[in-house]
Amino acid sequence: MKILVCISNVPDTTTKITFSPDNKSFNATGVQYIINPYDELALTKALELNEVAGGGTVTVVHVGLADAEPNLRKALAVGADDAVRIDAAPTDGFQVASEIATYAKDKQFDLILCGRESIDYNGGVVPGMLAEMLDLPEVNVITSITINGGLSQVERDIDGGREALEVSLPFVASCQKEITEPRIPNMRGIMMARSKPLQVLPAQGGALHTEVSEYALPAAKAGCRFLEVSEVEKLVELLHSEAKVI
Amino acid sequence: MSVLVFVENHAGQFKKAAYEAASYAVQLAAQMQTTAAAVVLGTVAEDTVRSLGKYGIQKVVCVQDALLDGFEAHAAAKAVAEVAKGIGAGVVVLSNTYTGKALAPRLAVKLQAALAAGAVELPELNGQDLMVKRTVFSNKGFADLALKTAVKVISITPNSYKLVENEVAIEVENRNGVVSAADFKAKVVEVKKVTGKIPLTEAELVVSAGRGLKGPENWHMVENLANALGAATACSKPVSDMHWRPHDEHVGQTGITIKPNLYIAIGISGAIQHLAGVSGSKVIVAINTDKDAPFFKIADYGIVGDAFEVLPKLNEAITKFKAAN
Structure with a gap:
């Protein structure tokens, strides 16, 4: 199968988030960037699907600047065949989906896998927008996927349970945790990644739909009120009369 | 430019998040000095539909096609977009549930609308733009997002907005034949509800x-x-x-x-x-x-x-x- 995997470059999960003094931008100083964890699952699943199918290619695509290239090389080391970077600072889900749609529309991918959301802007909007732009079906938050010929069986999380679906290729899916475990690159993969193609394409551009005007950190907590182990009844009383949550 | 809220149902029932979206839409409409209408897809009893009046919804469009009883994003987006265009909605509101997450991006593309996913407060009006507060960096921060297109879509995070009761008379309009089997791109084979446990x-x-x-x-x-x-x-x-x-x-x-x-x-x-x-x-x-x-x-x-x-x-x-x- 010919599979496309969409990759975001995001701050490491341990990052302490800070903003610029005017709160207009994210302070990236000293921040380690990683492949978005859900996208890493999508990549691993794409490789597994082709291993089951006995062949195929996996292309990773990223909308972003050159500083993401080490992570695209990592995706190649994990096992992707080639990488594409569309050269634009990603600022809006619509913009990212539009750029990927322009790239993908005449490439006849059998399957496009994404993570269910990026852990930086958390919109989770790119997979659905991309599917709509390419006029493809989309299944979001999938926890399993198998493919038999042109038909795929997937399971997705729904509110209060899980749903099994059948969908014909080609389609877009966004991956939820549980779909697989991320694959760690081995030494051979890292060596091979150096000679795999990493293509840089110009962005199409276009008007942005959204713009962040200001960031803020969550309000600091007032402080923790400590109680003794013997005071659990008092805790219950406080939750009822002071916090009013029970 | 009115406000339209997509009220999701699960087997014909509205959950709390659905009422939160309805209430949010009514408050937003009041800010914008317009009215809020709701759209409901599939089979929902009329009494249930009318319960939206308690939160200030004056009009509900029920797209009753039985095909819509199971949620499928492609068909649902078509139906909601058609209703939105029909009433000239300037803002479409929905819940940022798994259902809303599947629907909102498609809807935004269909309506050429800016999308704020996961709003946690009512927006502020800023000329033609709406400023929407949403969480970013996985809850480690907030961003005020300016929505800069003529039509806007806002999905709201469940349990972040308090219900406001505001009973009004409600008008229900039933429609049929909005979607056909060809609009359904994925087929639901089985639904496994979690039972005996609170999701x-x-x-x-x-x-x-x-x-x-x-x-x-x-x-x-x-x-x-x-x-x-x-x-x-x-x-x-x-x-x-x-x-x-x-x-x-x-x-x-x-x-x-x-x-x-x-x-x-x-x-x-x-x-x-x-x-x-x-x-x-x-x-x-x-x-x-x-x-x-x-x-x-x-x-x-x-x-x-x-x-x-x-x-x-x-x-x-x-x-x-x-x-x-």
Whole structure:
């Protein structure tokens, strides 16, 4: 199968988030960037699907600047065949989906896998927008996927349970945790990644739909009120009369 | 330019998140000095539809095509977009549930609309733009997002917006034949509802535990407390990674993000990734043997103590409280 995997470059999960003094931008100083964890699952699943199918290619695509290239090389080391970077600072889900749609529309991918959301802007909007732009079906938050010929069986999380679906290729899916475990690159993969193609394409551009005007950190907590182990009844009383949550 | 709210139903019933979206749409419409209408897809009893009037919805369009009884994003987006265009909606509001997450991006593209996913407050008007506050960096921050297109789509995070009652007379318009079988691109084969358990994403009270519980065999203590409270159960990442608990109970940056009214964390130290997933909780209780555990920094109430000692006592106190109230 010919599979496309969409990759975001995001701050490491341990990052302490800070903003610029005017709160207009994210302070990236000293921040380690990683492949978005859900996208890493999508990549691993794409490789597994082709291993089951006995062949195929996996292309990773990223909308972003050159500083993401080490992570695209990592995706190649994990096992992707080639990488594409569309050269634009990603600022809006619509913009990212539009750029990927322009790239993908005449490439006849059998399957496009994404993570269910990026852990930086958390919109989770790119997979659905991309599917709509390419006029493809989309299944979001999938926890399993198998493919038999042109038909795929997937399971997705729904509110209060899980749903099994059948969908014909080609389609877009966004991956939820549980779909697989991320694959760690081995030494051979890292060596091979150096000679795999990493293509840089110009962005199409276009008007942005959204713009962040200001960031803020969550309000600091007032402080923790400590109680003794013997005071659990008092805790219950406080939750009822002071916090009013029970 | 009116406001349209997509009110999702599950087997013909509206959940709290659906009413929250309706109430949010009504308040937004008032800000914009316009009216709010709702769209409902599939088979929903008229009494249920009319319950939206309690929150100020004056008009509901029911697209009654039975095909829409099972949610499918492609067909649902077509139906909602058609209603939105028909009434000249300037803003479409929906819940940021799994259903809303599937629908909103498609809808935004169809309506050439800017999308704010996961709003946590009512927007501010800024000329033609709407400024929407949403969480970013997995709850570690907020961003005010300007929506700059003529039509806008806003999905709201469940349990972040308080219902406002405002009973009005409600007009119901039924439509049929909006979608056809060809609009359904994915076929639902089976729906497995979680039974006998409160779904974590909908829970107002959550009891969560970590490695401090020492092993899966001790989870009955957590479940007993959750049952006594009427709470959902959750866990930390190491616990789900070790398969002590299912993945769908993992809350944190790479698991589920929740914002219940009460989150009780037992034997969880409070790694930054875990705190990101739960810091939106209104009240946090941390129980940990280590008085320096990071969880106490964001907790409202804390007990330094051993889970095996505290849990049975707390369970007893809750049971006693429930019996008396």
